[in-house]
Amino acid sequence: MHLEDLQRITEEHHAAEAGLKHVLYVCSGTACQSSRSDEVVKALQAELKARGLEATCEVRQGGCQGLCARGPMAALDQGKVVYQHLTPEDAPTVVETLDSQPPDHLQLPSTMPFFTRQVRIATQIAGLLDPNELNSYIAAGGYQALLDALSNKTSNEVLQEIVRSNLRGRGGAGYPTGLKWSTVAKAPQTPKYVVVNGDEGDPGAFMDRSLMEDYPFRVLEGMTLAAYAVGASYGYIYVRAEYPLAVKRLQSAIKQAQKQNLLGSNIAGTTFSFNVEIRLGAGAFVCGEETALIASIEGGRGTPRPRPPYPAESGLWGKPTLINNVETMANIVPIIQNGGEWFAEIGTEKSKGTKVFALSGRINNTGLIEVPMGITLREIIFEIGGGIPDGKRFKAVQTGGPSGGCIPEQYLDMPVDYESLASIGSIMGSGGMIVMDETSCMVDVAKYFMEFSMAESCGKCVPCRVGTAQMYDLLCKISEGRATLDDLVLLESLCDMVKHTSLCGLGQAAPNPVVSTLRYFRDEYLAHITEKRCAAGVCQIKHEPLEVHS
Amino acid sequence: MSRVVTLKINGQDVSGREDESILDVARENGIEIPTLCQLDGLSNVGACRLCLVEIVGVSRLLPACVTRVAEGMEVNTESERLLRYRRMIVEMLFSEGNHVCPVCISNGHCELQDTAIALQINHIGMPYRFPVRQVDASHARYGLDPNRCILCTRCVRVCDEIEGAHTWDIMGRGIASQLVTDLATPWGESETCTSCGKCVQICPTGALFIKGKSVGEMTKRPDFLPYLAMMRNRKNGS
Amino acid sequence: MTKKKIATIWMDGCSGCHMSFLDIDHRLLDIADLIELVHSPLVDHKDFPPDVDVTLVEGAVSSNEDLEKILKVRARTKILVSMGDCAVNANVPAMRNRFTPKALNEAIYLAPNMAQPQIPHGTVPTLLPQVRPVHAVVKVDVYVPGCPPSNDTLFYVLSELIHGRMPDLSDKTRFGA
Numbered sequence: 006m007h008l009e010d011l012q013r014i015t016e017e018h019h020a021a022e023a024g025l026k027h028v029l030y031v032c033s034g035t036a037c038q039s040s041r042s043d044e045v046v047k048a049l050q051a052e053l054k055a056r057g058l059e060a061t062c063e064v065r066q067g068g069c070q071g072l073c074a075r076g077p078m079a080a081l082d083q084g085k086v087v088y089q090h091l092t093p094e095d096a097p098t099v100v101e102t103l104d105s106q107p108p109d110h111l112q113l114p115s116t117m118p119f120f121t122r123q124v125r126i127a128t129q130i131a132g133l134l135d136p137n138e139l140n141s142y143i144a145a146g147g148y149q150a151l152l153d154a155l156s157n158k159t160s161n162e163v164l165q166e167i168v169r170s171n172l173r174g175r176g177g178a179g180y181p182t183g184l185k186w187s188t189v190a191k192a193p194q195t196p197k198y199v200v201v202n203g204d205e206g207d208p209g210a211f212m213d214r215s216l217m218e219d220y221p222f223r224v225l226e227g228m229t230l231a232a233y234a235v236g237a238s239y240g241y242i243y244v245r246a247e248y249p250l251a252v253k254r255l256q257s258a259i260k261q262a263q264k265q266n267l268l269g270s271n272i273a274g275t276t277f278s279f280n281v282e283i284r285l286g287a288g289a290f291v292c293g294e295e296t297a298l299i300a301s302i303e304g305g306r307g308t309p310r311p312r313p314p315y316p317a318e319s320g321l322w323g324k325p326t327l328i329n330n331v332e333t334m335a336n337i338v339p340i341i342q343n344g345g346e347w348f349a350e351i352g353t354e355k356s357k358g359t360k361v362f363a364l365s366g367r368i369n370n371t372g373l374i375e376v377p378m379g380i381t382l383r384e385i386i387f388e389i390g391g392g393i394p395d396g397k398r399f400k401a402v403q404t405g406g407p408s409g410g411c412i413p414e415q416y417l418d419m420p421v422d423y424e425s426l427a428s429i430g431s432i433m434g435s436g437g438m439i440v441m442d443e444t445s446c447m448v449d450v451a452k453y454f455m456e457f458s459m460a461e462s463c464g465k466c467v468p469c470r471v472g473t474a475q476m477y478d479l480l481c482k483i484s485e486g487r488a489t490l491d492d493l494v495l496l497e498s499l500c501d502m503v504k505h506t507s508l509c510g511l512g513q514a515a516p517n518p519v520v521s522t523l524r525y526f527r528d529e530y531l532a533h534i535t536e537k538r539c540a541a542g543v544c545q546i547k548h549e550p551l552e553v554h555s
Numbered sequence: 556m557s558r559v560v561t562l563k564i565n566g567q568d569v570s571g572r573e574d575e576s577i578l579d580v581a582r583e584n585g586i587e588i589p590t591l592c593q594l595d596g597l598s599n600v601g602a603c604r605l606c607l608v609e610i611v612g613v614s615r616l617l618p619a620c621v622t623r624v625a626e627g628m629e630v631n632t633e634s635e636r637l638l639r640y641r642r643m644i645v646e647m648l649f650s651e652g653n654h655v656c657p658v659c660i661s662n663g664h665c666e667l668q669d670t671a672i673a674l675q676i677n678h679i680g681m682p683y684r685f686p687v688r689q690v691d692a693s694h695a696r697y698g699l700d701p702n703r704c705i706l707c708t709r710c711v712r713v714c715d716e717i718e719g720a721h722t723w724d725i726m727g728r729g730i731a732s733q734l735v736t737d738l739a740t741p742w743g744e745s746e747t748c749t750s751c752g753k754c755v756q757i758c759p760t761g762a763l764f765i766k767g768k769s770v771g772e773m774t775k776r777p778d779f780l781p782y783l784a785m786m787r788n789r790k791n792g793s
Numbered sequence: 794m795t796k797k798k799i800a801t802i803w804m805d806g807c808s809g810c811h812m813s814f815l816d817i818d819h820r821l822l823d824i825a826d827l828i829e830l831v832h833s834p835l836v837d838h839k840d841f842p843p844d845v846d847v848t849l850v851e852g853a854v855s856s857n858e859d860l861e862k863i864l865k866v867r868a869r870t871k872i873l874v875s876m877g878d879c880a881v882n883a884n885v886p887a888m889r890n891r892f893t894p895k896a897l898n899e900a901i902y903l904a905p906n907m908a909q910p911q912i913p914h915g916t917v918p919t920l921l922p923q924v925r926p927v928h929a930v931v932k933v934d935v936y937v938p939g940c941p942p943s944n945d946t947l948f949y950v951l952s953e954l955i956h957g958r959m960p961d962l963s964d965k966t967r968f969g970a
């Protein structure tokens with residue numbers, strides 16, 4: 006396939022589309038499928054047929070519209086109308102009102118801040134194309150960036166574009182992507198590998214799943230550009246097996262791309278060859294850590310190893326390996342298309358571009374959003390997120406999952422970027438954002454995350470293996486009203502020690518939820534310990550003290 | 556040939572080859588750094604975290620067993636903080652298993668016990684977890700008492716890297732990790748075990764033992780290992 | 794100089810530490826003028842007296858009786874010494890922690906070879922769910938590991954404490970010594 010072919014496919018696609026009066030994309034992501042979006046598509050198609058409209062109106066499988074809790078969702082004619090809570094029974098009403106206004110309960114005002122306040126780069130038009138069709142992706146501008154780069158840019162030019170964009174890794178740590186690419190590009194050994202990290206283990210996070218489901222070609226194209234830039238010849242996409250739809254879509258995308266010579270040997274007739282394989286993870290959180298992920302791909306037990314050497318120097322089978330997160334990869338194509346400077350204009354001084362977040366917890370609009378870096382937490386939670394339901398009071402927002410922290414009200418006007426979030430004891434993380442109101446007990450929240458880290462610790466290093474268990478036990482004791490102030494002292498020294506001595510990021514970050522809740526909600530801990538009281542009424546206080554410390 | 560570099564450990568000027576670890580160079584110069592998972596002749600996993608040291612200009616603590624020396628490096632192995640962390644690590648190991656020294660065959664010849672003594676640990680400050688663990692006495696000559704296992708994985712590595720049998724491995728994860736033979740079948744029924752006994756000799760505690768020994772009678776002899784590893788490397792031409 | 798009030802108590806342990814203590818032997822006479830042994834399994838006072846300067850505790854906390862005893866002792870003692878591995882780390886007594894008290898009682902009192910299989914009620918102390926070291930229950934001031942600590946070690950500890958010094962045990966004893 007060559008640039009001219011892309012042109013032709015696009016034109017054909019638009020010509021075909023021009024003959025259509027309406028195109029309705031019904032979300033076929035995991036969340037909407039679980040609320041029967043498949044049946045909705047069938048019912049709508051049947052309804053069109055019954056009315057003889059199938060020649061002028063089409064219903065297709067599309068991607069995520071963001072408000073997953075209101076699914077199945079759908080978008081009509083490039084998002085002119087956004088539907089919510091569709092059922093197969095609504096099909097006649099929807100078809101009837103295609104040219105007019107659908108009833109209020111079925112649609113969402115497109116002026117909702119939820120839609121207007123978002124800036125979509127990684128998820129650009131994810132909801133408005135058929136994720137199963139290569140041509141649908143091409144017609145939306147797909148593969149222009151790759152084919153243009155292959156024929157008109159050197160690999161270093163591609164790399165420099167990423168460097169200029171100041172893109173930082175979206176997998177959690179925010180490492181400069183351009184710098185990582187340069188390191189791999191400079192590494193003398195060959196072959197080199199590109200690995201896309203789609204393990205996504207944070208509880209409540211589903212940004213990467215959504216990108217892989219809705220935008221498989223975007224991830225593939227980004228990955229291929231990365232391979233071109235760093236000189237890699239083989240790639241792996243590591244996806245957790247709990248994401249069957251993402252796996253299916255990626256597999257189909259790889260097949261289609263191979264068929265069109267957009268992957269494989271001598272891509273688009275150039276000397277550049279690159280192939281991709283999917284590897285399934287068994288769902289261990291630690292396998293998202295890059296060295297554990299490498300061990301897992303190599304067929305070993307998924308446990309991290311000490312770094313350095315970093316994968317960029319010695320990764321898969323000891324060879325230089327570029328590992329990037331799915332969302333990082335989804336940002337590559339727009340950067341190459343629009344230039345690094347364009348990207349670097351969005352966001353804050355040190356954090357450029359946008360970030361996808363999965364909003365959940367006590368918030369009106371739960372779902373997936375993409376916002377520019379530097380937006381405040383208040384804007385995210387109260388404008389885009391629509392605030393707290395049932396007239397309750399906001400208490401804290403948790404970012405970064407088990408590796409992150411809880412942010413209290415006083416920091417709601419803080420701009421969201423890597424440095425600011427770190428400065429208040431949390432992290433950007435991969436994009437989980439859990440909102441809590443006054444019905445949440447912060448000791449209980451810390452306990453929940455510690456239980457997660459304890460269960461997901463790989464057990465290789467002592468501080469994390471034993472420390473998370475000890476901290477979890479202490480948190481149980483505190484939440485049950487059985488703890489003493491000595492226990493709190495021990496908990497704090499464990500936090501410090503586990504953070505500084507653990508082998509990998511899991512252990513190093515496991516104390517964060519405790520440290521941040523202790524920092525902002527210490528009085529809640531003290532109330533459990535000294536007054537045997539849980540103000541939120543969440544914890545089960547046990548009144549027979551087993552421990553009798555003086 | 557690797558270059559020779561000079562560096563400072565605890566203020567003392569020392570030199571080492573570029574491919575040596577901080578631990579190697581420290582030992583050559585009589586500077587003690589506690590270790591448990593490291594054993595000369597086996598690959599290093601950096602898992603016990605006892606050998607963590609401070610390096611000037613590096614914000615993280617790094618394990619001396621896997622960190623290479625470099626020109627101009629300034630290493631500190633003895634700060635107040637490192638000692639505190641090391642004590643906590645050893646206390647964690649005691650709290651994790653069921654270590655009943657007076658009735659252990661390795662009493663008095665145990666690396667865990669020795670490390671505790673060296674770090675002046677006289678009690679365990681964190682709650683004991685008292686796990687329930689089953690002894691495996693199915694092997695004709697050897698036994699495994701997982702109550703005394705600290706999951707250093709030396710046995711796993713010696714069996715895999717030196718004996719080539721890979722009978723041992725770890726099952727489960729986190730605090731539920733446990734040592735298993737084959738696919739968690741009894742040791743005595745293992746089809747891969749060659750009964751060579753290397754694992755028993757390099758186990759730092761009394762977890763792996765020779766049957767028929769009584770309290771305090773089991774002394775381990777891990778010294779064969781560097782020799783075997785050296786011979787193997789020589790055979791492989793490196 | 795007023796005599797230091799010394800006490801010893803015995804909880805879940807084998808009495809080996811007390812034997813080792815007795816092995817101090819004639820040296821006890823050397824310090825006899827400085828101490829008054831106010832309570833001990835060896836002296837058999839009924840109730841634990843108040844205002845004790847030093848109490849040496851043998852054994853782990855295993856039953857409700859141990860628990861009551863150690864709470865009272867702690868409240869009435871200035872310097873509490875965990876004497877021996879059972880007090881310091883629960884040691885051999887803790888090997889029963891893998892069983893529930895119910896299972897233990899049944900295994901012992903309802904064993905087939907018992908003349909009158911019957912679980913006693915009220916006549917023996919009730920077992921706590923887990924045996925634990927002394928410092929898991931009350932604050933401990935001095936730890937003397939060892940199974941048992943040697944008579945030399947115990948003598949050293951005692952002499953230091955009665956002279957108002959904190960013993961440094963780093964090269965004198967260890968777990969399992």
Ligand SMILES: Cc1cc2nc3c(=O)[nH]c(=O)nc-3n(C[C@H](O)[C@H](O)[C@H](O)COP(=O)(O)O)c2cc1C
Nearest residue numbers: 174175176202205206293294295329330333510511
């Ligand atoms: C415990 C742990 C879990 C992780 N899980 C993920 C994950 O699910 N997805 C991901 O992209 N990165 C994850 N990471 C970060 C990766 O190690 C790695 O930094 C990242 O994939 C690099 O990509 P980026 O530079 O594009 O962010 C995890 C790290 C740790 C320590």
Ligand code: SF4
Nearest residue numbers: 463464466469509512
């Ligand atoms: S920090 Fe935890 S997850 Fe990471 S290597 Fe250590 S035990 Fe494994």
Ligand code: FES
Nearest residue numbers: 590601603604620
């Ligand atoms: S000896 Fe270095 S981590 Fe264990």
